[in-house]
Amino acid sequence: MAKGQIYIVVERCKACGFCVEFCPTKVLALSSAFNSKGYHPPHVIHPENCSGCNLCGMYCPDFAIYGNKIAGGNKIAVGGSHES
């Protein structure tokens, strides 16, 4: 089961690929889809491997992605998670 959750703000992405490259568990890949600026944003290919380490968020120059650790039990992950 995934320990982390990834949030991607597709429209901010410039497709530099840092998040894909630096994710230690290879959770991400650049999508074949375009955002409105004409870039290929990342998408999640192995969500079960995400640890929520947020290395993707630390390397992203455009604040377009971040990861959160999922809290144990039925708690909501801390920081930036919204219930809808």
Ligand code: SF4
């Ligand atoms: S939070 Fe960590 S494990 Fe999850 S996608 Fe980002 S870099 Fe990869």
Ligand code: SF4
């Ligand atoms: S690091 Fe940020 S800007 Fe670069 S591909 Fe990933 S989400 Fe897009």
